[in-house]
Amino acid sequence: MVKPFGKVLCAAGSLAVLLAFFWRDTFQPEPDRVVQFAVRKLGGLDYLVLNHIGVSPFQMWGGDVEHTRWLMQVNFFSYVALATAALPTLEENHGSVVVVSSLTGKIPTPFTTSYSATKFALDGFFGSLRHxxxxxxxxxxxxxxxxxxxxxxxxxxxxxxxxxxAASPAAEAALAIIRGGASRLRELFYPWWLQPVHGLWVLLPNPRVLQSFYNYSGP
Known part of the structure; x- marks a missing residue:
């Protein structure tokens, strides 16, 4: 039986400890901007919800090396470290990992070069781990x-x-994420029409699939 999410508590304070343990690098992003994760109870982990904080994909306009490195720590290595640490407890409780990603990790999109790369990395890692x-x-x-x-x-x-x-409501996105995790879905697309767009891209990987969504006449 899937356990309710109603008692999920934010444990972001423990994140700094985990990051310090896994990352011995002097280049450290700010912990409160790196990742938030929610667990029903720390002593008997049932759910691990991974999501970044404070990063907009449209802040990335190029291949700045230091910025790309920071994004990889925010959007990839932090997810991997937390999921790896939680797996033994999740296995004991038949738990779930819920990874909040983006369409930019399924389809290369303009204005999101570094961000898109980190999201593709997430898809590859967690897809392989699932197998x-x-x-x-x-x-x-x-x-x-x-x-x-x-x-x-x-x-x-x-x-x-x-x-x-048209932007989708954040509250509805959060509810969709909760439902997807509780249902133990393999993938959740929100809003729903992203899934056929992705399917079209898989069949026809051509920029024309995206042209109606982006202002190609702009700078």
Whole structure:
């Protein structure tokens, strides 16, 4: 039986300890901007929800090496470290890992070069891990949540004039993520129409698939 999410508590304070343990590098992003993870109870982990904080994909306009490195730590290595640390406990409780990602990790999109690379890395890592867990008969589900444009202030500001898309409500996105994790879905696309767009891209990987969504006449 899937356990309710109603008692999920934020344990972001423990994140700094985990990051310090896994990363011995002097280049450290700010812990409160790196990742948030929610667990029902730390002593008997049932759910691990991985999500970044404070990073808009439309802040990335090129291949700045230091910025790309920071993004890899924020959007990839922190997810991997936390999931790896939590796996033994999740296995004991037949738990779930819920990874909040983006359509930019499924389809290369303009204005998101570094960000897109980190999200593709997430897809590859957790997709491979899912296969390994299945082969080893370990009862831990992995749900990859593929989100589109969400109506946060930062996202709306950064996409103004660049994207011809209606932003989806953040509250509904959060509810969709919770439902996807509780249902132990393999992948969740929000809003729903992102899935056929991705399917079209797989069949026809051509920029024309995206042209109606982006302002190609802009700078």
């Amino acid at each position: 390994e867990l299945t082969m080893q008969r370990r009862n831990v589900s992995i749900t990859l949540c593929v989100l589109g444009l969400i109506d946060t202030d930062a996202a709306l500001e950064k996409t103004r004039g660049k994207v011809f898309l």
